[in-house]
Amino acid sequence: xxxxxxxxxxxxxxxxxxxxxxxxxxxxxxxxxxxxxxxxxxxxxxxxxxxxxxxxxxxxxxxxxxxxxxxxxxxxxxxxxxxxxxxxxxxxxxxxxxxxxxxxxxxxxxxxxxx
Amino acid sequence: xxxxxxxxxxxxxxxxxxxxxxxxxxxxxxxxxxxxxxxxxxxxxxxxxxxxxxxxxxxxxxxxxxxxxxxxxxxxxxxxxxxxxxxxxxxxxxxxxxxxxxxxxxxxxxxxxx
Numbered sequence: 520x521x522x523x524x525x526x527x528x529x530x531x532x533x534x535x536x537x538x539x540x541x542x543x544x545x546x547x548x549x550x551x552x553x554x555x556x557x558x559x560x561x562x563x564x565x566x567x568x569x570x571x572x573x574x575x576x577x578x579x580x581x582x583x584x585x586x587x588x589x590x591x592x593x594x595x596x597x598x599x600x601x602x603x604x605x606x607x608x609x610x611x612x613x614x615x616x617x618x619x620x621x622x623x624x625x626x627x628x629x630x631x632x633x634x
Numbered sequence: 635x636x637x638x639x640x641x642x643x644x645x646x647x648x649x650x651x652x653x654x655x656x657x658x659x660x661x662x663x664x665x666x667x668x669x670x671x672x673x674x675x676x677x678x679x680x681x682x683x684x685x686x687x688x689x690x691x692x693x694x695x696x697x698x699x700x701x702x703x704x705x706x707x708x709x710x711x712x713x714x715x716x717x718x719x720x721x722x723x724x725x726x727x728x729x730x731x732x733x734x735x736x737x738x739x740x741x742x743x744x745x746x747x748x
Contacts (some may be wrong), residue, residue: 525677560643562636562723562738568735614736626677628676628677630675
């Protein structure tokens with residue numbers, strides 16, 4: 520079946536560091552990928568929609584200069600958390616789908632901890 | 635403003651019995667609904683979906699019921715198994731298919747006791 524791979528699974532770094540998270544669709548091409556963020560005991564909140572070959576669409580309240588998204592190919596989208604601070608610590612998850620009438624499939628997420 | 639609500643944060647069921655997880659939504663534009671299962675430190679795994687043109691969809695032990703007039707859906711698991719223990723998320727979209735953003739509920743932790 521469809522598989523979405525996300526890397527790294529866990530990052531611990533110092534405040535001020537920029538962190539890049541990769542999301543790959545392993546056996547299908549995805550023109551659209553999504554980036555979500557989950558706080559403890561909360562729902563997954565959509566941050567942005569990543570479109571291959573064009574700019575990402577950000578949800579209200581999400582800083583596009585803080586969370587840089589690049590969708591350079593049909594199988595790879597990256598999320599870069601720039602100059603990360605402790606409040607950016609969270610669980611980040613990406614998803615992608617096969618298209619019409621197909622569900623989104625999710626990566627296993629990245630646990631980001633900023634010290 | 636939560637557009638998708640799962641009002642029960644947790645549910646405990648005996649093995650072999652039925653598990654019923656509930657979900658309510660407020661946005662009348664939603665017409666595609668999904669259930670995902672999530673284990674700790676993993677991403678959500680798709681379980682089952684339903685389009686608003688249907689009121690029931692069944693896949694093995696999992697059945698999703700949709701009541702559009704009440705803006706309510708439920709997931710039934712019969713018979714429940716200990717391996718079903720996980721957090722279950724209800725999600726909704728205003729269009730079918732995977733290229734449209736999903737709005738999630740907060741999840742319900744299901745515990746199936748042996």
